[in-house]
Amino acid sequence: VQLVESGGGLVQPGGSLRLSCAASGFTFEDYGMSWVRQAPGKGLEWVCAISWNGASTAYAESMKGRFTISRDNAKNTVYLQMNSLKPEDTAVYYCVVVAYPEYWGQGTQVTVSS
Numbered sequence: 001v002q003l004v005e006s007g008g009g010l011v012q013p014g015g016s017l018r019l020s021c022a023a024s025g026f027t028f029e030d031y032g033m034s035w036v037r038q039a040p041g042k043g044l045e046w047v048c049a050i051s052w053n054g055a056s057t058a059y060a061e062s063m064k065g066r067f068t069i070s071r072d073n074a075k076n077t078v079y080l081q082m083n084s085l086k087p088e089d090t091a092v093y094y095c096v097v098v099a100y101p102e103y104w105g106q107g108t109q110v111t112v113s114s
Contacts, residue, residue: 001097015112022076033050037093067082090113092107
């Protein structure tokens, strides 16, 4: 299993970013995917999840209405569209295979700052 996150960067409060996670080494279309994040000096925080076919999604309360998870099974990629970003969204973001939580990518840094 290999997960490669990308798309992070520095953005001003209120801005947007779209993260991508390219997956390989397993049958991507069969598995639900999640995004989790880790802010500086804090523990892991679950962000959102999407079912194998994209029909079902779930979000942490603080992300509802601002973040959108999606996937393209033809490209073995899961996305996280983040809008109305806040300084407290600053973190390293990771995608995780729901069934294989022991596998992690390198993450992508998101910094929200003016």
